[in-house]
Amino acid sequence: MAPTVATPISESSNITDLVVTNGNGVKGLSEMGLKTLPKQYIQPVEERITVSNILPQESIPIIDMSNWDELKVSESICDAAEKCGFFQIINHGVPIEVLENVKDATHRFFNLPAEEKRKFSKENSPSNSVRFGTSFSPEAEKALEWKDYLSLFYVSEDEASALWPSACKDQVLEYMRGSEPVIQRLLEALMKRINVKEIDETKESLLMGSKRINLNYYPICPNPELTVGVGRHSDVSTLTILLQDNIGGLYVRGNNDSWVHVPPVSGSLVINVGDALQIISNGRYKSIEHRVAASGSKNRISVPIFVNPRPCDMIGPFSEVLARGEKALYKQVLYSDYVKHFFRKAHDGKNTIEFAKI
Ligand SMILES: COc1cc(/C=C/C(=O)SCCNC(=O)CCNC(=O)[C@H](O)C(C)(C)COP(=O)(O)OP(=O)(O)OC[C@H]2O[C@@H](n3cnc4c(N)ncnc43)[C@H](O)[C@@H]2OP(=O)(O)O)ccc1O
Numbered sequence: 001m002a003p004t005v006a007t008p009i010s011e012s013s014n015i016t017d018l019v020v021t022n023g024n025g026v027k028g029l030s031e032m033g034l035k036t037l038p039k040q041y042i043q044p045v046e047e048r049i050t051v052s053n054i055l056p057q058e059s060i061p062i063i064d065m066s067n068w069d070e071l072k073v074s075e076s077i078c079d080a081a082e083k084c085g086f087f088q089i090i091n092h093g094v095p096i097e098v099l100e101n102v103k104d105a106t107h108r109f110f111n112l113p114a115e116e117k118r119k120f121s122k123e124n125s126p127s128n129s130v131r132f133g134t135s136f137s138p139e140a141e142k143a144l145e146w147k148d149y150l151s152l153f154y155v156s157e158d159e160a161s162a163l164w165p166s167a168c169k170d171q172v173l174e175y176m177r178g179s180e181p182v183i184q185r186l187l188e189a190l191m192k193r194i195n196v197k198e199i200d201e202t203k204e205s206l207l208m209g210s211k212r213i214n215l216n217y218y219p220i221c222p223n224p225e226l227t228v229g230v231g232r233h234s235d236v237s238t239l240t241i242l243l244q245d246n247i248g249g250l251y252v253r254g255n256n257d258s259w260v261h262v263p264p265v266s267g268s269l270v271i272n273v274g275d276a277l278q279i280i281s282n283g284r285y286k287s288i289e290h291r292v293a294a295s296g297s298k299n300r301i302s303v304p305i306f307v308n309p310r311p312c313d314m315i316g317p318f319s320e321v322l323a324r325g326e327k328a329l330y331k332q333v334l335y336s337d338y339v340k341h342f343f344r345k346a347h348d349g350k351n352t353i354e355f356a357k358i
Pocket residue numbers: 128131133135136137139149151153210211212214230233235236237274306308309310311335336337339340343344
């Protein structure tokens with residue numbers, strides 16, 4: 001049995017040192033066998049995830065991509081992106097083995113000793129494109145989130161081979177390669193509906209010029225009802241392709257104050273519209289708030305690929321969308337400014353996009 005700590009860790013002023021600075025993460029905290037949640041993780045009541053505002057009868061669409069060429073498949077994708085901003089895809093063509101391998105690689109990385117993972121912390125990492133961290137923006141948050149992550153910004157295969165952690169790099173790269181055709185197809189379908197007939201070089205850069213993959217680890221939490229794995233946010237990507245394991249805990253904003261669970265479906269990928277696509281489509285496609293509950297009994301992992309514009313791109317509504325006289329809702333913003341604005345503050349739901357509103 002795991003030992004209990006003599007001084008309640010919740011009273012320790014060194015929690016930030018232990019988790020954030022020393023690289024133990026919340027995984028290290030969880031494995032100390034603590035019985036109560038440290039106060040730093042207690043979320044305000046309104047941010048906690050309670051059964052009272054979950055709609056069990058609601059769900060997001062599940063789209064079968066096996067007959068990709070059929071019009072009804074692309075129609076379903078565009079409808080889901082307009083109405084829900086979130087959907088799951090099955091028979092998408094990424095081999096199950098590739099998905100299983102990346103999940104195993106995620107566990108392998110997080111099971112490394114703290115001193116190995118610490119080599120990739122913001123202070124120690126050999127590159128800005130590789131970062132091991134915890135919570136979201138610990139310096140900016142009033143309450144921390146119960147999550148550790150490894151974030152990998154893709155620059156090139158060579159850079160990834162040289163600098164990404166060897167515990168996971170091959171499997172992560174294989175997953176990124178395998179998901180490429182899915183990303184292309186989804187974006188082609190979504191663009192057709194907004195009158196963009198061809199994705200030329202400029203548009204390719206704006207839609208998918210950079211990619212970031214995060215490996216998320218949510219360890220068992222002593223009081224899951226008092227905290228969150230990830231707080232309410234929308235992604236700042238164009239599209240996010242999310243692989244989750246079989247534990248569950250991802251919730252998407254439904255109508256009004258309600259939340260809808262995204263159940264694990266074996267072999268599926270969860271797709272969501274990010275802020276960049278909401279801006280590019282002048283609000284036609286919606287980036288929807290989502291959040292993750294902490295679990296009291298299981299360690300959970302997820303692996304989102306954030307498909308983004310390049311940091312140096314200016315983004316704004318595409319001219320094709322405005323061609324029929326539609327009024328622009330968003331101004332042109334430098335994408336890296338937008339992302340920095342996102343990371344500068346704690347998660348705060350759909351407020352990030354205000355930065356780009358006219
Ligand atoms: C971590 O938990 C998360 C993450 C998310 C992410 C959702 C997304 O949609 S990620 C898509 C992000 N888009 C990109 O990566 C686009 C391309 N990248 C960039 O434009 C730049 O790399 C940059 C992210 C803007 C960083 O620019 P740079 O000029 O190099 O400046 P820095 O000083 O390195 O960073 C600025 C500021 O942001 C913080 N930060 C940077 N990268 C990350 C990261 N991967 N994770 C967390 N925080 C990051 C960094 O700490 C800096 O803040 P300081 O206070 O230290 O100045 C969704 C949900 C989650 O829970």
